[in-house]
Amino acid sequence: MNKYTLRSLIFLFSVLSLNCIQSGAYAQRKITGFELEADPLAYILKGYSLHAGITYGSFRTSMGTFAIQQPDMFSGNEAFSVYHSGFDLKTDYLFGRIAGWHSGLQISYAKEKVELKSDPDQQLIWGLNIGARVGYRWMFGNVATNYKGFYLNPWAALIYSPNAADIVAGTEKYKQKSFSIFPAVHVGWRF
Template sequence: MKILRSLITVLPFLLASQASAESSRIQWDVEVDPIAYAMQGFSVHLGLSPAYGRWDLGVYGMKLPSDVVDNDNFEASFRGAGVKWDLKRADERGWFLGIEGGWSEQKFVHIPSSEELKLNEYSYGVRGGYRFIISSVTITPWLGLGYSPNTDNIVIAGDELKRSRYTVFPTVHIGYLF
């Protein structure tokens, strides 16, 4: 519920910042990340594209696969919300480059002891990709490079989980243009 309230609070400011001097029509879209759903998660994004920019407000979460968790004694998952802004072509298709920022609640479970730790983390980064459009359906592979300044290794029951402040996030979004 906190995530939804935050998105509702931020949306009017994002809309107002893009409304000035934009003469072309505004394009709306909705996207999902099927990879998140395959990883026991979710991902829904609302896009707003006046002229050559695109705002994206999203909520997401997933369980991390064991091969990306540094220590087999841990399970890791997260859920959060974020905002992205991309520089793109006016017709919505082709290459884009953008910036992103977000908040997430990270959850770590130490399997042998069943102890659990939840942390709030913030991140920001850059992203780029290519958007294909077939009729009104979008297919958008993209790569994000992120930094989380408050990420540190964690220790539960004497086991350490090493975590990097830097992330590489490749994915594909599938969406619909309205």
């Protein structure tokens, strides 16, 4: 991806995020909750996941870090081992409620460490990814306490990687996908 494309994508996401922040829903400038969450599947897949978020008006914004050892069946070529890691920023519209449906945008800067299983030589693919997401938040706290406590947040995103690359190692070829669907189930705590 050239520097102009990268700048354009960052600018687009920034404008959309700032639009959410300055919308009528945020006019009160009141943060209504702080949340920490993680994806347990990331730990099962030899990785990690930790995200911190705030809710304000009808919106939620979070920042986080993540990593997974990509299962072979998703890599497109089982001859390769792929470890995906990075950090992200997400902004969601909550449709006027803390609990229930949400949809939004995300941007991540990530690295794929790709290696041919028969050869320990690694190659790195760095890139900016953008996506649209939708999910549902099950809040186990009660309304009177603003849903403080445990929650589940299953969601899925359609991710676009504008700088998808190919790696050739020996006679094998790894082709990074331009579009992918990423499902997750985050568990969290609302303070």
